[in-house]
Structure formats: C-alpha cells, structure tokens
Amino acid sequence: MFATGLDWAAWAVAVPLVGALLAGLLPRLGPVLGLVFSLLTALAVAGAVMAVWHEGPVRAGLGGWDVPLGIALSLDGLAALMLAMTAVVGLAVSIYALGYLHSSQTRGKFWTLWLWLWASMNALFLSGDVFNIYVTLELVGLAAVALTALSGGAAALGAAMRYLLVSLLGSLAYLMGVALLYGGYGVLDLAALGAAMEPDKVSRLAAVLMTVGLLMKTALFPLHVWLPPAHGSAPAPVSAVLSALVVKASFYLILRLWLDVFPALTVPGFELFMGALGAGALLWGSVLALRAARLKQVVAYSTVAQLGYLFLVFPLMAVTPGAWQAVVFFALAHACAKATVFLAAGSLQQAAGHDRLAQLGAVMRKEPVTVFAFGIAGASLVGLPLTGGFIAKWLLVDAALQGHAWGWASLVLAGGLLAGGYVFRVLGHAFGRGPVDPDHRPVPAVMVWSTLVLALVSVALGFAGAASLELLALHGGQT
Template identity: 50%
Template structure:
C-alpha cells in the first residue's frame, strides 16, 4: 500500500467537515435563537464545498485521507479517515442537507419583527446542524466507541425533529423511535465492550490486523449488527419508522429517510467488510439478505394499502432499505468485494434511493401544504395544481421502480446481475418482484393525481416555484445516476485496507 501522509493540509478538511456544523450551531446559540436560518445560509454552502473538496482530493489522489486528533496515534488517540465510500457519503449528506435547507427557508424562518415564537425555527436549524455533524463523524470515524457517540448525537437530534410540532401523535412516534434507538445503542455498546475485552483496541484499522472469527468476536459483531439494524429500521425492527417519518416536517422526513437510516447501514458495512475476516460460512450474509427480502416484499405490500401519502412513502423507505442488505452475499466471491458489481450496485442503490426518497417526502410536503391533507383518494386534479411537484414524484418513483434511465435501474440491474452470477436466483426473484410492487404504489399515487377533478380543494395556495424546483432537482439527480457505467466503480475501492 502506498504511504499516506497524516495531518497534512488536505487531511485537515476532515476535521472541518465535522466541526463546521457544530460551529454553525454555536453561532445560532450566540444569536440567542434569532435568525438561525441566516447562519444556515452561510454554513450549508461551506459544508457542501468541504465535502466536494474531500471527494476530489480522494479521487484525484487515489488514496484515503487520514487525520490523527491531537497527534496521538491509535489506540491511545482517535483518527479520522476518508476513503472512497466515505467521500461519497459526505457529498451525499451535504447535498441532501442543502436541499432540505433551501426547502425550509420559508417554513422555518424567524417571524418578522421577532415578536413571534422562535422556538420552532431555532430547534429545526440547530438540530439539522447537529445531525449533519453526527453524520459526518459516522462517515469519517475509525473508532468503534466514537461511532457510538456519533450515533447517539444523531438519534437525539432526529428524535427532536420528529416531534417538532408537539402533537400527541408525533410525541408518541418520537418516543417509540427513542426506545428502539436506545435498544439498538445498548446492543451496540455491549458488542463494543466484548471487542475491547477481546483485543484491547477499538480502532478499525488496528482491529483489521488482529481480529479472528472466534465465538467472542462473532457474538460481538452479531449484537452490534442487530443494534444497528434497529436504528436502520430493517424488517422486522422497522415499527418505529413509518409513524416517525409520517409525522415529522417534510424536510426532516427527507433527511431522516435519505440519511439518518443510512448511517447505521454504513457502520454495518464497516463491521462486515472492514473489520471482520472473511466468514467461513455464507449463511450469515444470506440471513441478512433474507431479512432484506422480507422488507422488500412485505413492506411494499403494506405501502400499497396506505391511504396517506407520507405513510406510503415511509413504508416504501423500509422496503427500499431491504435492497441494501442484499449486498452481503452478492459481494462475496473470488474477487475483492470492492471489485464486484454487487458492491457497486449496493452503494448506488443507497445513493439513488437517498435522492429519490428526499424528493418524494418534499413533494408530499408541498402536496399537503397546498391541499391541506395528504389523502391519496382525494388527489383528483392535483397534477394541474402542482405539476412540478407531481413530475418530481414521478421521476423519483421511476428510480424506486428500477426503470431506465434512473439510478435505481442501474443499481438493481447490477444487483440482479450479481445474483444470477452467484446462482442466488431467489434474490433475483425478490429484486424483480420488488420492482413490480414499487410500480404498484407509485402508479397508484400518480393515477389519483392525474385524475379529473376540480383542483380546488381547501388548503393553501400553490407553493412557490423555487421550492418545487428544489424537489425537482433531487429527482433529476436520482434519474441522472442512471448514466453511470455498468461496472465496478474504482472510487469505491480507494482506501480499502487490503488494497495492494
């Protein structure tokens, strides 16, 4: 492996990526909660620029970036690390946060004259900054306990956004979310304790050289995986997600679905592919894939039966998360995992789903704001009243269904090819069936929206065009990802510890 400089000027970008949202949060506190949206207008573009700079540095340099905090090398100190996958996740988080911030400038702004209640704007923007910092720490961290700290910050900021409106239903949803998250945290922390007791270190880079597939290690990873599955809402630990996402503000739902549930999955990838040696049996990977298949089939059927749009999208999120867990058996084989089409297909599914689902939740927010409700059976005439939002929903649905040209099509085609190449025909059947079920609930919404109707139901005036264009931009990105090459993506292999 080529030598990697530590704590050089480029590596300092990693620290800034974690600190910038926290500095924005501190600035909001310094302003005593007044005009937090103005702070976000400065912090968000800077954060996007930092994430893009890290991606460019990793891609052009062909190496991972490292930063050792305080100059103390692990195991005494902590290290930040950005490889190809981490850089992609940083840019994904920055772009989704940017879209959510643009969408929310009107909804969560300080009242004119500062005579009104400023608690909701301050809470939204401050928790958005805290969530962003926690996400970046998850994507850049190397220490297993440090991941626990980042996950807790992510959980408490997300729970706050879920119950932002203070209604009884959203408080109950937030409490259920919190209980599932705390259960996941306990299991994860127990696994970390077992790893530390067995090896005496928690840095993934050091553990990769020491870890063995013995009963203690496998038990620890199993507990950590189940805990992270609860946080990622994988079936059957998904019961908290639909009510939580359905009751949150549209921008919060978009970030929760696109990013928050992806952070635990990212850590599961790190545990299984970066920490563990190759497992002697493929049954463990196929078990995770079976749970993913259950999510795809059962939650898609539940989504078909929903009367409210946000609940439909929330159950669709659980179903689409199932595709991510198909990567575990599909990335196995004689090749290094990052050289397989299964690995590239799983990562592309993660990214394309994030953009598509963010677009869907924001479009649902515009629809509810305009009509005064989100009951699918009463959408007649909606396409004439909100044509841009409906078009964005349709484009995002194209990606969820896996139709060309879209990122979801390429991702599912890569996963399907990997399944047939590995002889896993049951996974191929699940992928095809899941696409048809997704078409069912997407076309159900579009059919209701394009039906003849008065287009004048009670509600507010049509949302400003700028907010609709933000939604459309997210959907177009999900479609544009369909033009990536149908082959393993070299960027995703940069920085792997076993890369020669």
Template identity: 65%
Template sequence: MPIAGLTGGLSWAALIVIVPLVGALLTGLWPRAGGWVALVVALLTLGTTLGGALHVWWQGPEIHALGGWEAPLGIALVLDGLAAFMLLLTSVVGLFVTLYALGYVGRQERSGRFWVLWLWLWAAMNALYLSGDVFNLYVTLELVVLASVALVALASGGPALVASMRYLLLSLLGSLAYLMGVALLYGAYGALDLITLAEQVTPGHLLMMVAALMTVGLMAKTALFPLHGWLAPGHGSAPAAASPILSALVVKVSFYLMLRLWLTLFPDLATPALGVLMGGLGGAAVIWGGIMAMAADRLKPFVAYSTVAQVGYLALFFPFMLAVPGGWRAVVFFAAAHACAKATVFMAAGTLQRAAGHDRMSELADVMRGRPISSFAMGIAGAGLVGLPFTGGFIAKWLLVETAIAGDVWPWAVVVVVGGLLAGAYVFRLLGPAFLAGRGSPGRPIAGIMEWSTLGMALVSIALGFAGAASLQLLDATVTGPGGL
C-alpha cells in the same frame, strides 16, 4: 486498500466536521438568521466534501490524527472511498433539504430549533462517516439518534411525541447491543481503532458474539425487517422538512456502520448461511413494505412504508459481498439512488400536504393537478424507486441484478425484480389519480422555493444515473480489513 498517509493539522476530514458544527453553534446564537446561516453552511459543507472526495480520488485514502495524536492514544478520522461517497451524498441531499426547509420552516416559532438540530445532525453524520474507531462510532451514532428524535418531536401533537419516544427507546436498545460489542472487543484486544483491531481479531466464539450484538443493534436502527416497527410512525409523524432527512440520510448511517464493520472486522465470519438469512430478511422487507404501502391511505405513512421496502435491498450486501468481490458496491450505489429519490418524494409530499391541508391520498388528485412542479418531481422520484430508465434507481437495480447473476445468486435478482414490480404498483396508485380528467387546484399558498428545490432534488436523482462508473471507482478506494471482501 492501503492508506495513503497520516496527516495532522487541518485537513479535509476535519473541515467536513467543523463546518456544520460551527453552523449549529451560530444558528443557536442567532436563531432568526438560522435559515440563511444553514444555507451558507450547506454550500461550504458541499465544497469541503467535494474537495475531500477529489483528494481520495487522486491520492487515495488518508488518516487524520486529531491533535497530532495517533491511535491508540488519539482519535483518528479515516477518509476513504466509502466515507467520501457517503459524505458527498449527505452534502448533496442536505443542500436541497436546506433549501426546501427555508420555505417550509420560514419564521415559525420553532424554526430556530429546527436549524440547530439539523446542522447538529449533519455534523454528527459527517463525524460518524469519518470515525476510525468503534467507540467514537458509538458516540457519533448516539448524537445522530438524539438529534433525529428531537427533529421528530418538533411536530406538534401526541402522535409525534409517541413516535419519537418509540424511536428513542428502540434506538437505545440497539445502542446497548452495539456498546456491549465494543466492550467485548476492548476487553479481548485492548484496542478500539478499527485498523488495529482488523489486524488482531481472529474468528472464534467471542468475535461471533460481538458481530451478532453489533449487527442486531444496527439492524434495529436501520429499520430492517422485522425490527422496522418504529420507522413508519416516526418518519410519518415528523415535520415535512425533517422526514426527507430521516428517510434519505439517517437510516443510511447505521447501514454504513454495519457495512464498515463487516468489511473491516468481520469478513472472515461471513458465510453462505448468513448471506441467505440476511438476504431473506431483506427480501421479506421488500415484500412487506410494498404491501403496507399499497394499503396506506395517507400520503406520509405511504412514503414511510415504501422506505421499509427499499431498506430491504440494503441487506443484500451480505450475500453480494460473498458472491462477487466488491459486490457490496452495488448496494451502496443503490443506497444513494434511494436517498435522492426518497428525499424528493418526502419533499413533494410535504408540499402537497401543506397545499391541501391534509394528506388523505384519495383527496389529493385536484391539488396534484394544480401543483404540476411537485407532481412532476414526485413522478421522477417514483420512476427512480421503481427503477425505470434514465434514473439513478435504474442503474442501481441494474447493478444489483448484474451482481446477483455474476455471483450465481440469482434468487436475489428475483427479489429485486419483484420489488420493482411492487414499487410500480404503489407508485402508480399514488400518481395515477393526477392524470385523470378533472379540475386542478393549487390549494393553499406555499413558498415557491419548496417546489423548485424538490424539482432540483429530482433532477439530481436523474444525474446520478450518469455517475455510476465514477461512483464505483470512488468506492474502490475503500479501506477494508486483511480479509476484506
């Protein structure tokens, strides 16, 4: 889609990055008030993001030139449909996670560090979604990784430290592969701006090497099978207030970047063989993650392995963008449905773990019966992961199956259905004991806001089911390359 216009000065795009960045600085200066500063920042960020999305909706995409300097000399922020959708998703999930963290983190010794890292991560994610050149995408991606690793390391104990170091090292390898691709692009074309590169790149061995390096590096960061080994230990070891951020939002960042590159720079390299390969890896992730979730005996690793399975669906954008024009939009909507559901599950899991004092699934039934709000929210989110009606997950999987059938690539529809059945099996394994006869015990006291924010996040996953048409219409305002799909 063409760009509506070039703007300077202060714009929605600039505000969306500035607000959480200023919030991170303020929480560093006043750590005792960090939670309330974060809440105000979350509300302001949601407002600015909504304003930016409405601007794209009514006027189309725009470029904001920082300092008035246009590319290639200046840094450009591109606000289009895809960026606006991901920013809005991040803001909605971020608001409920912030509310949850107010109760979970409280006035703990490391609470100030959590708020600084969370808002810094939020600013970095927003900046990445808006970045308009391949090098600044790299810079913002590294800021996301560093903040995420630090959030994992906030949990006390050796396992958290090991998991954070494993996450860091694998992410650095992925970043190195991506940066090598950036260097090759700059050496060949003398440009870093995505729109400029899209007009200059031509299919060939060099572009194929660049695409391979960047894609493999981003696959590692997305935890796409078989490069998923870091995800379950990292997300499972993180503090309960950080796990929903990592699983619902951070893994979507590298997926977004992969999608953006293939829509803008590499559409001419997409072939049916590549679609089969990437779709096959996604299908393997769905099966493997589901099996590992069934075998898990602790709650947080269980939820983390289900993320491995759900991430597999994201790889279907490769065969879908070849099969149907705009078919990738179904995968983006699925990413949003997964983010809402998975944030809810991790928040409920953190509540139940704190109330019970452990996360052994075989011993959680009494606490689940004694905490009906958290259990009900987890049930709604579980229905979304399975794809049951009246949830965003149902609409998302319906769109996936519909796209696969419309593009005559029905094997991927089979993958979606089988994945839904596996999800039903492991969600039933989690929730089933709570419905058996027995006493209920609320366990240890917890802050009420933890349960109510979790329920609110679950209700958002239902509301998303009624926003499918509007979401797809917003995604139509996405800037792609000359051969974009």
C-alpha cells in the same frame, strides 16, 4: 490552503457544528445561518471528495496523536461517497426548509438540530474506531429524535418516544459489543481490530450484538415498527433526512464492520439469513405501501421496502465479492429519490392541508412541477431507465447473475414491479377528473424548485455510475 483530504473532512464536521451553535444563539437568523453553513459544508465535502479522488485514501489520528492514543479518522472512497450523498441531500433539504418552516420558534430549533445532525453524520462516516463510532451514533440518534418531535402534537411525540427507546436499545447492544472487543483485544481502532480478529465465541458475540443494535437503528424488517410513525409524522424536511440519510448511517456502519473487521467471523447461513431479512422487508414494506391511505404513509412504508435491497449485499457478496459497491450506489440513488418524494409529499400536504391520498387529486393537478418531481424520483425508485435507480438495480442484478444467484436477481426485479404499483397508485390521482380544490394553498417557489432539482439529480446519477464505482474502488479496508 489545506493539503490533505482529512483537512477538508475536518472542516466538513466543524463547519455545521459551528453553524448549529450560532443558530441556537441567534434563532432569528436561523434560516440565513442555516443556508450559509449548508453551502460551506457542501464545499468542504467537495474538497474532501476531490482529495480522495486525486490522492487516495488517508488515515490519521486527530490532533496529531497516533492510534491507539489518538482518535483515528479515516477517509476513503466509501466514506467520501457517503459524505457526498449527505451533502447533496442536505443542501436540497436546507433550501426547501426556507419555504416550509413558518413558525419562528420552529425555525430556530430546526436549524440548530439539523446542522448538529449533519455534523454528527459526517463525523460518523469519518470515524476510525468503534468507540468514537458509538459516540457519533448517539449524537445522530439524539438529533434525529428531537427533529422527529419538532412539529409537536401527540402523534409526533409518541413516534419520537418510540424512536428514542429503540435507538437507545440499539446503542446499548452496540456498546456491549464494543466492550467485549476491547476486553478481548485491547484496541478500538477498526484497522487494528480487523488485523487481530479471531473467530472465537467472544468475537462472534460482539459481532452479533453490534450488528443487531445497528439493525434496530436501520429499521430492517422485522425491527421496522418505529420507522413509519416517526418518518410519517415528522415535518417534511425531517422526514426526508431521516429516510434518505439517517438510516443509511447505521447501514454504513454494518457494511464497514463486515468489510473491515468481521469478515473472518462469517458462519454458514449468515448471508442467507441477512438476505432473507432483506427480502422480507422488500415484500412486506411494499404490501403496506400499496395499502396505505395517506401519502406520507405510502412513502414511509416504501422506505421499509427499499431498505431491503441494502441487505442483499450479504448474499450477493458471497457469490460476487465486489457486489457491495453496487449496494452502496443503490444507497446513493435511493437517498436522492427518497428525499425528493418526501419533499414533494410535504409540498402537496401543505398545499392541501392534509395528505389523504384519495382527496389529493385536485391539489396535484394544481402543482404540476411538484408532481413531475415526484414522478421522476418515483421512476428511480422503480428502476426505470435513465435514472440512478435503474443503474443501481442493473448492477444488483448483474452481481447476482455473475454468481448464478437467480433467486436474488428475481427478487430485485419483483421489488421494482411492486414499487411501480405504489408509485403509480399515487400518480394516478393526478390524472383523474374533478374540480380544482378551492382550499388550495400555493406552495412557495423555493420548495417547488429545490424538489425538482433534487429529482433531476436522481436522473443525473444514471450517468454517474462509472465515476461512483471508481471512487468506491478507493476503499481503504478489505474488499
């Protein structure tokens, strides 16, 4: 019996890591092992979340070694919510992949890489020092790149190489910042750095390098050029994981650093600059999604747009300090909705043999459950009532209005209208007239129903806003 949240959290890292090893050694059993270890990982995460809920934040050195000799692990409300987000999406993706993957060779590689990625993300959310964060960030990046190239072909390999180069450049910038901080303060622990941080030139340079490196991995406009090819050409389960989870990991680090380590380094105009980048992402990504000719391109460019909301955290925190909680809830709602639309897009692509939007109408009429799931998740992306996206955008607008930031509130509303444009552009093809596609390939039931269940989770989040905010209130650092 495990006494603390960190015990559960350690299992949330160890379980998928063991699963990845076994799936690599026994590739024929990959689907069975993948499902079993996905369920066990989700149970470990549930234990960690409940422990934080009842016991509060906890922090300790790995293996009983105290900081600075030991590697610090930290579990608070923010980390717990990110673990829960990854578990919900990850479990749905694992079930979906049982029907999506057909090649035995691809199945074996997928389960090894996916469980490795899941373990790395959980370790990243729990890391309490900047160097261990670098290590887990690299593990996440390598697994994500390998998954991007999983389908083979020139397009996938080219997208994976571009992703790899950008990821390595971002990691190098982050590591240079870590070196500057260690040279200046002699510690790597987040809490110790936050307590010792001075607004000098070296610290500011380190903050800039680390933030820019993470922005590259998050694909914030105008550093987003690698994202649409990578997410659009990857297999559907991989696209869902990349857009819903992987880019959130680097955003989580940006938020954690500026909440707990760098708040003393803020200079006038910084919040406005970050907000302007977020606004650019929201507008430019939406325009490209409205113009895209392929379904997966629409969804990929919509990721570029929706990431813009996350970076409104900086201007909103300047006027309403608690606004970061609204942004984190938005990340949770977006993860469930975006994973759903990518899974639905993958099902439609598999049914039709292509994802050309203009020619998908007949297939969409033959797959009503998948289209219904896409519609529910799309409603969350738009921010329609009774969805998690509605609550998230309501919280963002409320934070802006509390600080009399009318411009940012208007931007959130405008983003919802643009999202409605590209979501209803896709759904409109399902209601057109025309013959049934004779080449329609039935989609396995496990793909259809896992997608629908995840879509319903995005609705359930519309009723879970209060609980999520209570969990975030158990943040262990500065607020």
